[in-house]
Amino acid sequence: xxxxxxxxxxxxxxxxxxxxxxxxxxxxxxxxxxxxxxxxxxxxxxxxxxxxxxxxxxxxxxxxxxxxxxxxxxxxxxxxxxxxxxxxxxxxxxxxxxxxxxxxxxxxxxxxxxxxxxxxxxxxxxxxxxxxxxxxxxxxxxxxxxxxxxxxxxxxxxxxxxxxxxxxxxxxxxxxxxxxxxxxxxxxxxxxxxxxxxxxxxxxxxxxxxxxxxxxxxxxxxxxxx
Amino acid sequence: xxxxxxxxxxxxxxxxxxxxxxxxxxxxxxxxxxxxxxxxxxxxxxxxxxxxxxxxxxxxxxxxxxxxxxxxxxxxxxxxxxxxxxxxxxxxxxxxxxxxxxxxxxxxxxxxxxxxxxxxxxxxxxxxxxxxxxxxxxxxxxxxxxxxxxxxxxxxxxxxxxxxxxxxxxxxxxxxxxxxxxxxxxxxxxxxxxxxxxxxxxxxxxxxxxxxxxxxxxxxxxxxxxxxxxxxxxxxxxxxxxxx
Numbered sequence: 001x002x003x004x005x006x007x008x009x010x011x012x013x014x015x016x017x018x019x020x021x022x023x024x025x026x027x028x029x030x031x032x033x034x035x036x037x038x039x040x041x042x043x044x045x046x047x048x049x050x051x052x053x054x055x056x057x058x059x060x061x062x063x064x065x066x067x068x069x070x071x072x073x074x075x076x077x078x079x080x081x082x083x084x085x086x087x088x089x090x091x092x093x094x095x096x097x098x099x100x101x102x103x104x105x106x107x108x109x110x111x112x113x114x115x116x117x118x119x120x121x122x123x124x125x126x127x128x129x130x131x132x133x134x135x136x137x138x139x140x141x142x143x144x145x146x147x148x149x150x151x152x153x154x155x156x157x158x159x160x161x162x163x164x165x166x167x168x169x170x171x172x173x174x175x176x177x178x179x180x181x182x183x184x185x186x187x188x189x190x191x192x193x194x195x196x197x198x199x200x201x202x203x204x205x206x207x208x209x210x211x212x213x214x215x216x217x218x219x220x221x222x223x224x225x226x
Numbered sequence: 227x228x229x230x231x232x233x234x235x236x237x238x239x240x241x242x243x244x245x246x247x248x249x250x251x252x253x254x255x256x257x258x259x260x261x262x263x264x265x266x267x268x269x270x271x272x273x274x275x276x277x278x279x280x281x282x283x284x285x286x287x288x289x290x291x292x293x294x295x296x297x298x299x300x301x302x303x304x305x306x307x308x309x310x311x312x313x314x315x316x317x318x319x320x321x322x323x324x325x326x327x328x329x330x331x332x333x334x335x336x337x338x339x340x341x342x343x344x345x346x347x348x349x350x351x352x353x354x355x356x357x358x359x360x361x362x363x364x365x366x367x368x369x370x371x372x373x374x375x376x377x378x379x380x381x382x383x384x385x386x387x388x389x390x391x392x393x394x395x396x397x398x399x400x401x402x403x404x405x406x407x408x409x410x411x412x413x414x415x416x417x418x419x420x421x422x423x424x425x426x427x428x429x430x431x432x433x434x435x436x437x438x439x440x441x442x443x444x445x446x447x448x449x450x451x452x453x454x455x456x457x458x459x460x461x462x463x464x465x466x467x468x469x470x
Binding site for chain 2: 004005006007008011012014015018019022023024025081082083084086087088089090091092093094222225226
């Protein structure tokens with residue numbers, strides 16, 4: 001009796017998206033952090049439009065990256081603590097499939113809402129009119145890498161109490177290429193140069209992360225179950 | 227229950243010369259066991275003797291440092307799909323999401339383990355086994371620890387798999403629920419299922435007993451170390467006081 005794997009995948013996906021937006025979930029937390037942190041930059045730097053628009057793309061990208069990191073902390077830890085990681089390990093999908101479903105759920109439930117409100121934050125930050133479309137495109141292409149790479153860090157630190165800082169140290173250096181190409185694409189668009197090279201490289205990083213992420217996460221989770 | 231409609235074509239689950247090392251310490255070694263379809267194996271032993279470790283090893287969470295695990299003639303490796311589709315494991319943690327209701331928890335669990343949705347009337351039957359029918363739509367956050375434990379035992383019914391690995395299934399159960407558990411286990415055995423249960427309490431179902439203490443290196447190692455200490459102590463004494 002082979003279980004329909006697609007249905008199991010969808011069940012894990014729906015479960016995690018549901019939990020992200022239920023009480024104590026990470027969805028609202030990441031979104032509020034994103035809004036507040038970007039606004040703080042506007043207050044801190046001052047209202048000069050030239051300064052704000054100069055740093056707009058960088059600030060939005062960095063804060064999106066931190067919001068993503070903040071929410072990844074609990075990706076596997078909640079399941080590890082209540083024992084449901086054991087159940088997930090025995091699902092017919094296997095741990096790599098479960099990790100893939102959980103990463104996709106994280107991106108859809110936590111990261112996608114951030115991308116959807118970036119036009120509003122671009123307005124706060126006086127982002128140049130030519131930058132909006134490319135900013136959203138670069139976030140759409142680049143942020144999957146953040147979820148995928150972050151998942152490896154989350155899986156490695158799952159059994160560490162307060163592993164959040166350790167996870168940040170592990171993962172942040174790996175976020176550098178995504179950040180450089182993401183901000184580079186927006187800057188290129190603002191300078192009337194084609195952003196395609198940067199977007200292509202951003203896509204390449206995400207594709208590499210897609211290959212490695214679920215497998216490496218599963219291997220790290222297997223260590224945590226021991 | 228309508229589950230009795232089908233019986234499992236399970237095979238003998240056996241371990242041969244199993245050993246497990248945790249944190250540099252050999253928990254047990256040279257452990258052999260065999261459980262035929264329709265049989266129950268109780269794991270007895272002191273605290274820390276390795277009962278839970280053995281169950282987690284069979285579930286594929288821990289690597290065996292020696293020996294192999296067979297289901298029929300197949301050798302099970304860690305993380306095998308065949309292995310993880312055959313067994314259900316319930317340890318000390320209940321695997322429940324406190325923000326969700328028992329119904330939501332159960333529906334999600336059933337879909338993750340079988341890929342199929344569970345019918346509402348069947349779910350009610352399963353919840354009623356442990357007297358949880360009236361609590362189905364209450365968030366698990368408001369459950370007592372005994373209710374949570376009973377809810378976690380529902381996993382065996384929801385996943386509907388032939389091999390059950392139960393770690394301390396009777397903890398926190400009152401007399402009525404112990405009887406319900408015994409009935410449930412007997413029913414599973416009658417269908418040709420296999421149960422391995424680590425427990426200090428009598429459950430009320432007939433089964434074989436594996437004493438993990440006997441395969442346990444701890445007691446043995448302590449004797450050896452104690453002997454060595456005596457010899458060393460003896461040698462350090464002045465020749466006059468030495469007991470030869």
